[in-house]
Amino acid sequence: MTDAAAAAGPPPAVVPVGRGRRWLIFTVALLVVLPYLPGLDTDYGRSLLTQMAIAAVFALSFNLLFGQTGLLSFGHAVYFGLGGYAAIHVMRAINQGLPLPMVLVPLIGAAGGLLGGLMFGAMTTRRAGTIFALISLGVGELMHAATFMLPGLFGGEEGITASRTRAPLDFGVTLGPQLHVYYVVVTWAVVAAMLMYAFTRTPVGRMCNAVRDNPERAEFVGYSAQRVRFIAFAVAGLFAGLAGGLHAINYEIVAADAVSAQRSGTVLIMAYIGGTGHFIGPVLGAIVITWLQSSLSGYTSAWLFYLGVFFIVMILCAPSGIAALIVAHRPLVRSRAFFGVLAAYAIALAPLALMGAGAVLLIEMSYRLSTQPELGTQMRLLWTPLDAASAWPWIIATGALAAGVLLFRATWRLVTAAWDRAGGGASP
Amino acid sequence: MTPAYALQLRDVEKRFGMTHVIRSVSLDIARGERHAIIGPNGAGKSTLFNLISGRFVPTRGSIRLNGEEIAAATPFAINRRGLARSFQVTNMFPRLSVFENLRCSVLWSLGYRYCFWRSVDTLHDAGELANAVLEQIGLAARRDVVAGVLTYAEQRALEIGITIAGGASVILLDEPTAGMSRREADHVVALIRRVSQGRTLVMVEHDMSVVFDLADRISVLVYGEIIATDTPERIHGNAAVQTAYLGTLPDA
Numbered sequence: 296m297t298d299a300a301a302a303a304g305p306p307p308a309v310v311p312v313g314r315g316r317r318w319l320i321f322t323v324a325l326l327v328v329l330p331y332l333p334g335l336d337t338d339y340g341r342s343l344l345t346q347m348a349i350a351a352v353f354a355l356s357f358n359l360l361f362g363q364t365g366l367l368s369f370g371h372a373v374y375f376g377l378g379g380y381a382a383i384h385v386m387r388a389i390n391q392g393l394p395l396p397m398v399l400v401p402l403i404g405a406a407g408g409l410l411g412g413l414m415f416g417a418m419t420t421r422r423a424g425t426i427f428a429l430i431s432l433g434v435g436e437l438m439h440a441a442t443f444m445l446p447g448l449f450g451g452e453e454g455i456t457a458s459r460t461r462a463p464l465d466f467g468v469t470l471g472p473q474l475h476v477y478y479v480v481v482t483w484a485v486v487a488a489m490l491m492y493a494f495t496r497t498p499v500g501r502m503c504n505a506v507r508d509n510p511e512r513a514e515f516v517g518y519s520a521q522r523v524r525f526i527a528f529a530v531a532g533l534f535a536g537l538a539g540g541l542h543a544i545n546y547e548i549v550a551a552d553a554v555s556a557q558r559s560g561t562v563l564i565m566a567y568i569g570g571t572g573h574f575i576g577p578v579l580g581a582i583v584i585t586w587l588q589s590s591l592s593g594y595t596s597a598w599l600f601y602l603g604v605f606f607i608v609m610i611l612c613a614p615s616g617i618a619a620l621i622v623a624h625r626p627l628v629r630s631r632a633f634f635g636v637l638a639a640y641a642i643a644l645a646p647l648a649l650m651g652a653g654a655v656l657l658i659e660m661s662y663r664l665s666t667q668p669e670l671g672t673q674m675r676l677l678w679t680p681l682d683a684a685s686a687w688p689w690i691i692a693t694g695a696l697a698a699g700v701l702l703f704r705a706t707w708r709l710v711t712a713a714w715d716r717a718g719g720g721a722s723p
Numbered sequence: 724m725t726p727a728y729a730l731q732l733r734d735v736e737k738r739f740g741m742t743h744v745i746r747s748v749s750l751d752i753a754r755g756e757r758h759a760i761i762g763p764n765g766a767g768k769s770t771l772f773n774l775i776s777g778r779f780v781p782t783r784g785s786i787r788l789n790g791e792e793i794a795a796a797t798p799f800a801i802n803r804r805g806l807a808r809s810f811q812v813t814n815m816f817p818r819l820s821v822f823e824n825l826r827c828s829v830l831w832s833l834g835y836r837y838c839f840w841r842s843v844d845t846l847h848d849a850g851e852l853a854n855a856v857l858e859q860i861g862l863a864a865r866r867d868v869v870a871g872v873l874t875y876a877e878q879r880a881l882e883i884g885i886t887i888a889g890g891a892s893v894i895l896l897d898e899p900t901a902g903m904s905r906r907e908a909d910h911v912v913a914l915i916r917r918v919s920q921g922r923t924l925v926m927v928e929h930d931m932s933v934v935f936d937l938a939d940r941i942s943v944l945v946y947g948e949i950i951a952t953d954t955p956e957r958i959h960g961n962a963a964v965q966t967a968y969l970g971t972l973p974d975a
Contacts, residue, residue, distance in 0.1 A: 493842065494839060496843055496844065497838060497839045497840065497841060497842060498835040498838045498841070498846070499838060499839045500839065501826070501827055501843050502830065502837075504816070504819055504823075505816045507818075508817055508818050508819060509814060509815065509816050509817070511798075512885070513816075513827075514798040514799045514802070515798050515802055515807065515814075516802060516807070516828040516831060516885065516889055517799050517802045517803050517830075517889060518830075519797070519799050522837060526837055526839065530839070
C-alpha cells in the first residue's frame with residue numbers, strides 16, 4: 296500500500312480548531328455569568344443550573360452508548376448510582392478526617408461507574424439490539440433490588456447521607472453556598488463533556504460509529520465488535536459514575552432512586568428529545584427536561600402527565616430531536632427567507648396557544664375532580680376563576696382545543712409554504 | 724520461509740442441519756494468482772467465501788491462509804492475518820462519510836487497535852491512506868458524502884475500497900459487478916485489475932466476460948463440489964463443465 300500512500304490525494308481533514316476554541320470560550324464565559332443573571336441568581340436558580348449540568352453529563356454518557364455505539368440501555372442509572380454510592384461513602388470518610396479535597400470526589404464516582412461498567416459490560420456487550428436492551432433492563436432491576444438487600448452498603452430506601460462541607464482539606468472551596476457547588480459541578484461537567492467529545496474522535500471512538508452502523512463489516516476490517524462495544528460501555532459507565540459523584544456532592548444523599556428504572560428512563564428521554572444524532576443534543580435535552588421537571592412541578596401536580604405529552608409530541612413531530620431542529624434552521628438564518636419562516640411560525644403560534652390553553656384547562660379540571668376532590672371544584676386557571684362542576688368551563692375548553700387544532704392545521708400550511716420558498720426542503 | 728500458496732483448502736465441508744452445502748472442497752490458490760469461482764445459483768459459492776472469511780465455521784476440513792490454519796478463527800482474527808473480503812450485498816458503514824468509511828478500514832492495519840488516547844485527525848498516515856484509496860476507487864469528489872446516499876455503482880466501488888484499504892494480501896470479492904450496466908462493469912474490472920496488483924485475488928462472479936477477462940485460473944463449483952479447476956481456455960473446452968454448467972460460455 297505504500298505506493299498508493301505515496302500517490303496521496305488531497306491532505307487529510309483538519310478540524311477547524313479555531314472555531315472550536317471560540318465556542319469553548321463563549322460557553323465557559325456563559326457558564327461563569329449564568330448564576331448571576333436575573334432569575335437565576337437565587338439558590339433555587341443556581342440549584343436548577345447545577346442539576347442541569349449533572350443531567351447533561353449523565354445524558355452525554357448515555358449517548359456514548361446509544362447515539363455513538365447503537366446500544367440502547369434501559370439501565371444506565373446503574374452506573375450513575377454506583378458512582379454516587381462510591382462518592383458518598385468516600386464523602387463520609389472525608390467527614391471522618393480522610394485528607395482528600397471534596398472537589399475531587401467526582402473522580403471516585405467515575406471510578407465506581409467505570410468498575411460497574413467493566414463488570415456488567417463484560418457480560419452484556421456480547422450482543423447488541425434487543426438482547427442488549429433487555430439485559431440492561433435486567434441489570435437495572437437487579438441493582439435496584441440490591442440496594443434494598445444490602446442496606447449496609449446502599450442504605451436501603453433512606454439512602455446514605457454525608458456532608459459536603461466537613462473536610463480536613465478544602466483549599467478555600469468550602470462547598471457551603473450553592474454558588475460554590477455550581478462552579479465545581481459545572482467545571483467537572485465541562486471537563487467531562489470535552490473528554491467525551493475527544494473520545495468520539497479517537498480511533499476506537501470512530502469504530503464505535505462503525506460498529507453502530509454495521510458490526511459485521513467492522514469485524515471484517517479487523518475489529519471485534521464486542522470489544523468495541525465493551526470499551527464504549529466502560530467509558531459510558533465512567534462518565535455516568537462521574538455524574539453520580541456530582542449528584543452526591545449536590546444532594547449530600549444517595550438513595551435507591553439513584554439506580555432506579557425511572558432515572559434510566561429519564562436519561563433516555565433527555566437524550567432522545569435533545570437529539571442523539573448530534574454530540575451536543577443530549578445536553579439540550581437535559582436542560583429542557585430538568586427545567587420542565589422542576590418548574591412544572593411547582594405549578595401543577597399533573598406535571599408528569601405534561602412531561603409524557605411533551606415526549607410523545609416531540610417523538611412524533613421531531614424524532615431527531617431539538618439539535619436536529621436547530622441544524623435544519625441554520626442554513627436559513629442567513630437567507631432572507633428566514634423572516635418569512637419566522638412570520639409563519641408567529642402566525643401558527645396563536646392557534647397553538649389556543650390549543651394548549653384548551654388542553655391545559657381540560658387536564659387540570661379532570662385532575663382536580665379525579666385525584667384531588669378534597670380541594671373542591673372552585674379553581675383558578677390561566678388567571679381566571681372557574682367552577683369545574685359547572686358545564687361552561689368544559690364547553691369553552693373543548694371548543695378552544697377543537698378550534699385550535701383546526702386553525703393550526705390551516706396555518707401550518709403557511710409554514711410549509713414559507714419553507715418551500717426558502718428552498719429548505721421538508722419542514723420540520 | 725513463505726509458503727507458496729496464499730490459500731489452501733483441504734476437504735472443507737459445511738452442513739446446515741441436514742443440508743450439505745459444501746461437500747469436500749479442496750483448492751490451492753497460489754500467491755499473486757487471480758482466481759475466479761463460477762457455478763450455477765445455489766452451488767455454494769457465497770458459502771465458500773463465508774467459510775474462508777470466518778463468517779461461518781466449517782463442519783470439517785482445514786483452511787490455511789499463508790500456511791496458517793484459520794478454519795475456526797473469527798472474522799477479525801482472519802482479517803488481521805491479511806485476508807479481506809467484499810460482500811455481494813453492499814455492506815458498508817451507511818451513516819459515516821465515504822472518507823470515514825475508508826479511514827475506519829485502515830485503522831487496525833496501521834496498528835491503532837483500540838487506541839483511545841489519540842485523535843484520529845492527528846493520525847496522518849490513516850488520513851493519507853484513506854485519501855489514496857479514495858483516489859484509487861474514483862470517489863475523491865464524493866469524499867465527505869454520507870455513504871448511505873451514494874449511487875449503487877459508487878457503493879460497489881466503496882465496497883471494494885473498504886476491502887482493499889487495509890492492505891490485505893488476499894482479497895475475496897463476492898460478485899463485484901452484480902447488478903451493473905456494461906459500462907459500469909468495465910469500469911469495475913479496470914478497478915479490480917488495478918487494486919489486485921501484487922495481491923492474491925479470489926472472486927465469485929456471474930458475468931463470464933468479467934471472469935474470462937480477469938482470472939488466471941477458474942474453479943467450477945456445482946452442488947458444493949469443485950468439478951474442475953483450470954485456466955480459462957481449458958475450462959472453456961472442458962466437456963464436464965459444459966454439461967454441468969448451464970451458463971453459456973463466451974468465446975475466450
